[in-house]
Structure formats: structure tokens, C-alpha cells
Amino acid sequence: MHGIFYANGPSFKSDYEIGSFKNIHIYPLVCEILGLEIPKDIDGDLNVLKKTLN
Numbered sequence: 524m525h526g527i528f529y530a531n532g533p534s535f536k537s538d539y540e541i542g543s544f545k546n547i548h549i550y551p552l553v554c555e556i557l558g559l560e561i562p563k564d565i566d567g568d569l570n571v572l573k574k575t576l577n
Contacts, residue, residue: 535575548572 525543534556551569554561555576561569 530575534577536577539575541572541575544571552576 526546528544528546528549545567547565547567548569548571549567550565551561551567552572552575555569555573
């Protein structure tokens, strides 16, 4: 079973679709959007979702 991830706003590309990904990659994405330092000791990888950002 897969969840659905929708993102909308000035940080995200419009009409962009991405394939399945693990939800652990959302945390570094949120850190990037908020301008926070991404901790080194997490399993998530910003590069998985970075292509969704403007």
C-alpha cells in the first residue's frame, strides 16, 4: 500500500509528477523549504525529492 503525497505552493513546480518514494525523504525536503539545516544522521535524502522544488 502506498500513500499519496501532494505538494502545492511557491516552493514546488506546477503540474509535476514523481514516482513512488519512501516517506523518510519528506523530512529533509521540509527542512530545505524552511531553510533549516538537514541533520547528517537521518536516513532521508533530499536528492530524491529535490527535483520537485523550483
